[in-house]
Amino acid sequence: MSATNAGASSEPLLIRGGRIITTTENRVADVLVEGERITAIGEDLPAGQARELDARGLLVLPGCVDPHVHLDTDFGGAKTVDDFTNGTAAAAIGGTTTLINFAMQWPGQTLAQALDAWKGQIEEHPPIVDVGLHMAITDLDYAGSFDELDAITRGGIPSYKVFTAYKGSAMLSDDDLLRVMESAAANDVLVMVHAENGDIVDLLQRRALEQGHTEPRWHAATRPALAEAEATSRVIDIAHLAGASLYVVHVSCAASLERIANARAKGWRVWGETCPQYLFTDESDLERPDFEGAKYVFSPPPRTPADQEALWEGLADGVLSVVATDHVPFTFARDKQLGRDDFSAIPNGAPGIENRLQLMHHFGVRAGRFDLHRMVDLLSTTPARIFGLHPRKGTIAVGADADLVLFDPQRRHTICAATQVSHSDYSLMEGVEVVGSPTLVTVRGRIVVEDGRVVGRPGDGAYVSRAPFDPAAADAPGQPLAVDG
Numbered sequence: 001m002s003a004t005n006a007g008a009s010s011e012p013l014l015i016r017g018g019r020i021i022t023t024t025e026n027r028v029a030d031v032l033v034e035g036e037r038i039t040a041i042g043e044d045l046p047a048g049q050a051r052e053l054d055a056r057g058l059l060v061l062p063g064c065v066d067p068h069v070h071l072d073t074d075f076g077g078a079k080t081v082d083d084f085t086n087g088t089a090a091a092a093i094g095g096t097t098t099l100i101n102f103a104m105q106w107p108g109q110t111l112a113q114a115l116d117a118w119k120g121q122i123e124e125h126p127p128i129v130d131v132g133l134h135m136a137i138t139d140l141d142y143a144g145s146f147d148e149l150d151a152i153t154r155g156g157i158p159s160y161k162v163f164t165a166y167k168g169s170a171m172l173s174d175d176d177l178l179r180v181m182e183s184a185a186a187n188d189v190l191v192m193v194h195a196e197n198g199d200i201v202d203l204l205q206r207r208a209l210e211q212g213h214t215e216p217r218w219h220a221a222t223r224p225a226l227a228e229a230e231a232t233s234r235v236i237d238i239a240h241l242a243g244a245s246l247y248v249v250h251v252s253c254a255a256s257l258e259r260i261a262n263a264r265a266k267g268w269r270v271w272g273e274t275c276p277q278y279l280f281t282d283e284s285d286l287e288r289p290d291f292e293g294a295k296y297v298f299s300p301p302p303r304t305p306a307d308q309e310a311l312w313e314g315l316a317d318g319v320l321s322v323v324a325t326d327h328v329p330f331t332f333a334r335d336k337q338l339g340r341d342d343f344s345a346i347p348n349g350a351p352g353i354e355n356r357l358q359l360m361h362h363f364g365v366r367a368g369r370f371d372l373h374r375m376v377d378l379l380s381t382t383p384a385r386i387f388g389l390h391p392r393k394g395t396i397a398v399g400a401d402a403d404l405v406l407f408d409p410q411r412r413h414t415i416c417a418a419t420q421v422s423h424s425d426y427s428l429m430e431g432v433e434v435v436g437s438p439t440l441v442t443v444r445g446r447i448v449v450e451d452g453r454v455v456g457r458p459g460d461g462a463y464v465s466r467a468p469f470d471p472a473a474a475d476a477p478g479q480p481l482a483v484d485g
């Protein structure tokens, strides 16, 4: 790990009497943190020189890992409003101690040039939590040679992102998809895919606009669930043909879930992710008056209540492996207005980085959909395993990075754009009250959130180089979940 800012080392901490929750453990114990690591776990540990933090009555969780984030990104005619400092502050307050951002390749750039530019953006606005990058390949003709691509992945970026959507900009053809996946298979790289059929979406959008349909609700009408499921099915087959491992980002609907379930039942190396917006919003939100439906324009679009239910089941039964946020912080007042007269010109995306843990605790655990172990698995352990961060991150163990969340399961919080850390001016969850919230968060032993407020400084986080993709380290398709009750 190379730090972008070598600040003073943190004081030792003794986290006293919290209930430690991992995917397999649930026990009350003390956690000693010295330097950047956890150095002891046990009962009645001597404090020595350490500052004692009273965690009685609190849960001690491994810091959450958010593998799907778009900070400081030009996308769809606008730029996301959280840079790497502010966006990681928003992550921290929600209990996320590592995020992985997409390093997009812009037109005319080689991948090496793109990566240099992204690392420059991180240096310019140093992070408060740890940050890794995925290499998003949008134009194979300009990408450079596959040798250069291999060098990038060996340098700590073992994941490519490709799109079957966004015809005319980021969309790759099937033959380019196959070439990327062959390269990934040969180099221990995971391929992440945004799966929607870009040709079909393009046709339906043009047809809708020709017929004079301009309102936000046409965003969903022109991106049908079956266009997502078709692309999901296709990329599953292309990945298998190439011998590659596949991670399907932001699964939104039952039809895509079914394709992933079938592949995993066969033992194919396919993992699925969903995001809170697909669990809590539906297509009717696009019909909100006064153009407010534009807040719900993200791709894939919000679906139906039946799809929401299928996704919850997928999280509980293991067909889905990760809950990420796809945090794309645009503003309603400025950015979303670009599509006032044309739904297809509304920048795609919504904020969400700071509420993932609260929402999964309140509506997942408290609602009885899954237990605390499964919550930790979905938000921390499995993303750490899949993305080459485990066992340094994603668990609580001696020797692991001291990325910890003290979580008060009784603390009430009302989600509200006016008080959120993200610079976006709206929240998809405005006014929703949750029970359970992080109170204190550490990143490699440094306290970055205390009393529910961000106290971390730019440079407390650092760029993280990740280990090569290892399918055996991720959860195993075809196997029942190893989660105890």
Ligand SMILES: [Zn+2]
Pocket: 068, 069, 070, 326
């Ligand atoms: Zn995304």
